Amino acid sequence: MLRFLARRLALSLVTLFLLSVMVFLGGQVLPGNVGRAILGPFADERAVEVLNRQLGLDRPLLTQYWDWISRFVQGDMGTSYIFRSPVAPFVLDALGHSLKLALVAFVLVVPLGILAGVVAALNRNRLADRIISLGGLSATVLPEFVSGIILILVFGVWLRWLPISAAWPAGAGFFTQLRYLILPALPLFLVLFGYIARMARAGMIEALESDYVRTAVLKGLPWRTVIWRHVLRNALLPTITVIATQTGYLIGGLVVVETLFRYQGIGSLIFTAARGKDFPILEAGILTIGIVYAVATLAADILYSVLNPRIRLGAGQ
Amino acid sequence: MRNDRLIDLIRRGRTAHENHLIDGLVDGRVSRREFIRHGSLLGLSLPLLGRIGAAAGLGAMPTLARAEGAPGATIRVATVLPAAAIDPVTTADSGGLAVLQQTGEFLCLDGPDLVLKPMLAESWKPDETGKVWTFKLRKGVKFHSGAEMKADDVVASIDRLADPANSSNALSVFKGILQKGGTKKVDDYTVEFHLDAANGNFPYMVSSDNYNAIIVPAGYAGDFEKNFIATGPFKLEKYTPKVGASFVRNEDYWGAKALPARTEFTFFADIQAQVLALQGGQVDVITQLPVLAGVGLLNDPNIEILSLKAVTHHQVHMRCDMDPFKDPRVRRAVALSIDRKKLVQGLMKGRAVAGNDSPFAPIYPSTDPTVPQREQNLAEARQLMEAAGLGKGAKVTLTTERFVEIPEYAVLVQNAVKEIGIELELNILDQNGYYGDGVFGKSNWLDSVMGITDYGHRGVPNVYLTAPLTSEGTWNSAHFKNADYDRLAASYIAALDLESQKQTAGKIQRLLLEETPVIWGYFYDFLTATVKGVTGVQATAMSQIYVDRASKA
Numbered sequence: 025m026l027r028f029l030a031r032r033l034a035l036s037l038v039t040l041f042l043l044s045v046m047v048f049l050g051g052q053v054l055p056g057n058v059g060r061a062i063l064g065p066f067a068d069e070r071a072v073e074v075l076n077r078q079l080g081l082d083r084p085l086l087t088q089y090w091d092w093i094s095r096f097v098q099g100d101m102g103t104s105y106i107f108r109s110p111v112a113p114f115v116l117d118a119l120g121h122s123l124k125l126a127l128v129a130f131v132l133v134v135p136l137g138i139l140a141g142v143v144a145a146l147n148r149n150r151l152a153d154r155i156i157s158l159g160g161l162s163a164t165v166l167p168e169f170v171s172g173i174i175l176i177l178v179f180g181v182w183l184r185w186l187p188i189s190a191a192w193p194a195g196a197g198f199f200t201q202l203r204y205l206i207l208p209a210l211p212l213f214l215v216l217f218g219y220i221a222r223m224a225r226a227g228m229i230e231a232l233e234s235d236y237v238r239t240a241v242l243k244g245l246p247w248r249t250v251i252w253r254h255v256l257r258n259a260l261l262p263t264i265t266v267i268a269t270q271t272g273y274l275i276g277g278l279v280v281v282e283t284l285f286r287y288q289g290i291g292s293l294i295f296t297a298a299r300g301k302d303f304p305i306l307e308a309g310i311l312t313i314g315i316v317y318a319v320a321t322l323a324a325d326i327l328y329s330v331l332n333p334r335i336r337l338g339a340g341q
Numbered sequence: 342m343r344n345d346r347l348i349d350l351i352r353r354g355r356t357a358h359e360n361h362l363i364d365g366l367v368d369g370r371v372s373r374r375e376f377i378r379h380g381s382l383l384g385l386s387l388p389l390l391g392r393i394g395a396a397a398g399l400g401a402m403p404t405l406a407r408a409e410g411a412p413g414a415t416i417r418v419a420t421v422l423p424a425a426a427i428d429p430v431t432t433a434d435s436g437g438l439a440v441l442q443q444t445g446e447f448l449c450l451d452g453p454d455l456v457l458k459p460m461l462a463e464s465w466k467p468d469e470t471g472k473v474w475t476f477k478l479r480k481g482v483k484f485h486s487g488a489e490m491k492a493d494d495v496v497a498s499i500d501r502l503a504d505p506a507n508s509s510n511a512l513s514v515f516k517g518i519l520q521k522g523g524t525k526k527v528d529d530y531t532v533e534f535h536l537d538a539a540n541g542n543f544p545y546m547v548s549s550d551n552y553n554a555i556i557v558p559a560g561y562a563g564d565f566e567k568n569f570i571a572t573g574p575f576k577l578e579k580y581t582p583k584v585g586a587s588f589v590r591n592e593d594y595w596g597a598k599a600l601p602a603r604t605e606f607t608f609f610a611d612i613q614a615q616v617l618a619l620q621g622g623q624v625d626v627i628t629q630l631p632v633l634a635g636v637g638l639l640n641d642p643n644i645e646i647l648s649l650k651a652v653t654h655h656q657v658h659m660r661c662d663m664d665p666f667k668d669p670r671v672r673r674a675v676a677l678s679i680d681r682k683k684l685v686q687g688l689m690k691g692r693a694v695a696g697n698d699s700p701f702a703p704i705y706p707s708t709d710p711t712v713p714q715r716e717q718n719l720a721e722a723r724q725l726m727e728a729a730g731l732g733k734g735a736k737v738t739l740t741t742e743r744f745v746e747i748p749e750y751a752v753l754v755q756n757a758v759k760e761i762g763i764e765l766e767l768n769i770l771d772q773n774g775y776y777g778d779g780v781f782g783k784s785n786w787l788d789s790v791m792g793i794t795d796y797g798h799r800g801v802p803n804v805y806l807t808a809p810l811t812s813e814g815t816w817n818s819a820h821f822k823n824a825d826y827d828r829l830a831a832s833y834i835a836a837l838d839l840e841s842q843k844q845t846a847g848k849i850q851r852l853l854l855e856e857t858p859v860i861w862g863y864f865y866d867f868l869t870a871t872v873k874g875v876t877g878v879q880a881t882a883m884s885q886i887y888v889d890r891a892s893k894a
Contacts, residue, residue, distance in 0.1 A: 057778055059508065062425045064433030065776035065786065066808075066816065068505075068512035072779070075431070075508035106425045107582050108566075114582075173613075180621045188621045189614070191584065191607075283610050286618075288583060292610065296583070299773065300424060 032325055036318035043314045044096075044307060048089050051303050057081070058105050058301045079105050092307065102304040106297075111304045114293060115312055119275075122282075122289035125190070126274035128205045129212040134267060137217050138260065141224025145259075148229065157225070160218025168211040172284045175210050190287035208285040212278070216270055223266045227259035234258070261331055268324030272317040343367070343398035351393055357469070358837050359383055367397050371839060375706035379839045381457045382544055384465040410876050410892025415603040418886060419615040419624040422583065422608040428565050429555040430501055433510040435797075435884035438552040439628055440580075440606060442885045443588050444485065445555030445571040448476055448495070449548040451800040453649050453881060455704065457544055461490065461556055461572060471539035471837045476547075478530040482595045484558055485568070485576045492526040497559035499524045499534075499547065511553040513808065513815070514546055539835040541842065542801040550800040552883055574599040574889040584608060599889035600877065619644065625875045625893070628886045630868040631745040632692050638870050639690065645875070648692060649867040651798045651882030652702045655747055656809060657754065657860040658819040660790045665737065665763075670729040672857040676715060677722035678757040684863045688746055688753060692868060696861030699853040700805035701846050703864075706839060707802070709847030715854060722761045734762030740789035741768070742775035747793050750862070754793075765791075787818045794818060798867065798882035806830045806849070809859065821858035 059075035060067070076082055080091075095102060101111035144156040163171075180188030192204040231237060232255060240250045275290065282292035290309055297305035348367065352360050362379055365371035371379070373394055380390045421436035432441050448462040462476040482490040502511040504521040523535045536543060547554050557571055569577035574596065575588035585607040590599045607624060609615045612634040618624045619638070630638065630646070638644045659666040659675065666672050681695035694703055697715055701708040726732060737758075741751050748769050755765040770785060775792075777784035786794055799805060808816040811827050829852065833845040853859075867882040874894030879887040 060776070060779050061773065062433070063431060063508065063510050064424075065772075065779045065784075066513060067433055067510050067779070068516065069780055069815070070505045071508040071510065071512045074506060078508065108426045109582070173617075176617050176621075181617060184621065187623065188617050189607075189623060284614060286607075286609060286614055293583075296422070296610070301773075 028329070029322070029326070032322055036322065040311060040314050040318065044093060044311055045089070047307050047310045048085075048092075048303070051298075051301065051306060052085065058303075061299075061301045062106055092304070096308070096311070101308040104297075104302055104305050106300045106302040106305075111308050114305060115290070115308045118288055118290040118293040118309070119312055119316075121287060122275045122278065122291065124201065125205055125208060125212075125278065125281075125287065125289060126271070128202065129209040129216070129274055130271075132209060133213045133216045133220060136213075137220030138224045138263060140217070141221040141263070142228055142256070142259075144221065144225045145228030145232065153225075156221055160221045162218070163214040164216075164218035166214060168215060168280045169284060171211040171214050172208070172281060175207055176284070179207060188285070190282075190285040208281055208287055211281055212274065216274075219270070220263060220267065223263045224260065227262050228255065231255045231259040257331060261328060264327055264331070265324055268320050268327075271320035272313065275313060275316050344396045347396040348393070351389070351396065356383075356466070358467070359385060361838050361840075363393060363397075365840060366393065372706075375839060378454070378456050378706050382542065383467065383837075384544070386464065387456075387458070409600065409890060410894065412600040412892065413602045414600070414891070414893040415605060416601045416626065416875070416878075416888045416891045416893070417605045417607065417624045418626040418628060418888060419607055419609055419618055420628045420886070421884075422610045426566055426582075427569075427580070428563060429498070429553055429557055429561075430507055430509045430511075430563070432553065435629065436608060439884055439886050440586055441555060441565075442549065442552065442573075442887075443575050443586070443604070443606070444569040444573040444577055444591075445557070446573050447547065447549045447551075447554050448478075448556070449544055451545060451548045451550045451881065451883075453879065455706075455800050457548055457800075460549075461495075462547075465544055467541075467543070467837060471541055471543075471835060472536050474534045474536070474543050475527070476532045476534070478532065479595060480530055482572050483593050484572055485570045485591065486558065487593075488558060490556060490558075490572055491529045492532050493529075493559045495532050495556055496524045496526050497561070498556045499554065501561070502553055509553065511551055514551050514553075514804065517807075518543070518546060538831075539837070540803075541835065541837040542803050545799075545801045545803075548800065549881060549885060550883060552885065575604060578603065597889075600892050601888060604888055619870060619872065622872070625872050626878055626886070626888070626891075627870040628880060629884050630870045632690050632865070632868060633746045633749065635868060635870060636690065643873050645871045645873055647869040647871065647878065647880065649869070649880060649882050650694075650704050651867040652700075652704065652802075652805075652864050653798045653867060653882060654696060654702075654796050654861055654864045655750060656794050656796055656818075657862065658789075658792055658794065658809075659858065659860075660818075660820050661822070661856075661858050662820045663790045665729075665731060665735040666790065668729040669856050670725040671731060671735075673855075674722040674725040674729070674761055675754075675758055675763070676857045676860050677718045677725070678761045679754065679860065679862055680717040680757065681715075681862055682717075684750070684753065688749060689863060689865050693863040693865035696863050697850065697854070698857055698859070698861050699850045700802045700810075700861065701850050702802075705802055705846075707833075707842040707846045709843055709850055712847055712850040712854070717757075719760050726761050726763075731762070734764065736764045736766070737791055738766045738768055738789070739791045739793070740770065740775065740785045741793040742772045742786075742795070743769055744772055744795050747795060751793055787816070789818070792818060797884070803834055806833060810853075819858035821856070823852075823856060826852055826856075 058081055059072035063072055104111050140156045144153040147153045176188045179186045186207045187204050190204050190208040192201050237254055240254050278289055279291040279295045282289040294309040366376045377390050420439045423437035424434040427437055427440050432438055447460050450458045450460045452458055461479055463479050465476045467474050484490055500521050501507055502509045503515045503519050518536055518540055525533045527533055574591050574594045576591045578587040578589045580586040587605045589603050615627045619627050659672045676698055685693045685695055739751055741747055751767050758765050776786050781787050808814045810821055811830055812822040829845055829849050836842045869880040871878050877890035877892055
């Protein structure tokens, strides 16, 4: 078990290192240059050159990268080109925002998605199954910017029940923040709900048709015990993997939702940094998301191995 | 009823330029609007201009005073997300400059009527040559830090902007006009600007038109974001990068105290979110509303649209050194194929005026109105194509940026030139991709054979006449090189009196119609949206927003 985890961890570190190199090189091919991005297209060439020199962008690429990564490893994320202030508060603040939004969406979608999948599986090919499958599928294919705008128009502009921007006022308490997060969490819920429900349904059906369930039923176990002890535990393995991979999306892939709801999450932070060629923020932001992905996958692996003895006992190696 | 004796009294002690302007008014060669605008530029005070107007038998000045609402409101404004740190020296985007100007002030203010008004300067005057301008500063103006604003602060602020070592965004404004060291202190309340060349419109370069020209303390260290120390009617309460800023009334302000107790500025990355926030009652004002994004608001009974005549426009450039545009007849043909009425009425919903293929917009007093307006004429355009040997047509790529209604404009141009046999392929990039490095050889904007570029408003046409059109111009995407034009542009800029400006303008307008390196299809209005019941909001076409006289019903 420990060896398995250590190997996973080492692999994650290699992945993160490669990611940092890729972001750095990828950033170089973005059009325009940093001084130009800050001063705008109409600025005098002399002013742009001076600014690039001040930012140390006239040094060789390798030097720039080494300079940056060696500090990053020591926990110094550097200084933003555009905001001229330390990067760490920006990234940590944005990550905190993203985690809050992800958590609200997660708390809504995971239990409901799994429940809906289980209900659909147990009522296979009846009305409940039809409604859940079709509804979930329709919600999944609706892009967030469409569902988001519809939700804003209905609940924010027309009914005025919920604030249309996710940026809560300074000093807002837990429940106020929650109120501000409901509307932006709903499009995410819609995207993920159908997906999780379908995975759960498929896993359930597969488990229900398996030999061990038949055995359990035949040896006279009560139906409830069969479902809880045998079916669910096996049925949810693939669903857990899917949920873990979606965690990364929930934290780093929300550019559209964050832009729409004016939410200062890490997705919109990276997006504006990429547009302004603000490498320190771009690098730190993407690596942070990379770390979140790595941690989420690792957590999924641990959970999977807890639920699946074959992995836990090192079988199949 | 003209009062010659009074006019004679007023004429005494006036300079030759001022008297020439007064003569123009008395003889009817200059309209009252032009007289007031140009008089303010020469540094004549508005009350004096009003007295001269009355003495010349034109009746009293129209007053712009409006009933003001109740004080004490909190005004919530939506603006574009600033693109970089807020700093008077480097800020270059509309979101940043609107925030900058909440606490910062200029020597003079270029109002919505293009009339310069005193702000931190009380008066200004050119010498006979137009090379030295003397500004008298207002006394008793205090920075938010408590120190008095004096000549040293003005000299340092302007010098900082004119210094190539400071990566200043205003360098392109001062290029060839004012160098570091050209701003000199005479005494604590008098500053002289010694220019590189005569310039009849210089006060505009140190007005709100040059949004970087905010006067900050002499010892300013580049940390504006910390405290926003300047002289304005509001002081900083809190600034959060990427989120917003709030301001409170400055009780020590030199002028009329601000009506609102507080203002809250919220930054938005896109206009759709601003529109929804206005409709959802989360903000009271949208600083700038692009007409296409705001169609839903234009007829909303709960929304007030403030429309400001402006010179904002998009330039369609054609490279004069590349086929098929080497031949001016082809460029003229393209310009003749475009239906400007359709642009104004259809594309811009009537919130624009037709352009006449030169920077001289109808609202500039120096524009020569006798130059005929170019209209769509497909027959003539086809003849020109034929004469240029392109009767069989041509293929061209138009490169442009995804910004406000430019992509739609590009499609309209594409359809128009189809009529004269030109097959136009559109290459629409995001803004960074279009502007690239902003220098020749490394920028789609400056290298493309044909393109559309957005230009912001300017109170005077000087910048439009030089950078995009002169042979050495740094934004000359049309690669237009014409010695006659360069001479005319230089003489327009040097002219101090309105009539010679107008004369030269007419020559420039005619030359550009003949050559057509760039198509000016329309100049569009600057739109600001407020919720009904919010009064006293005043935008400028530079995307600045003044809310110190604002109140809520």
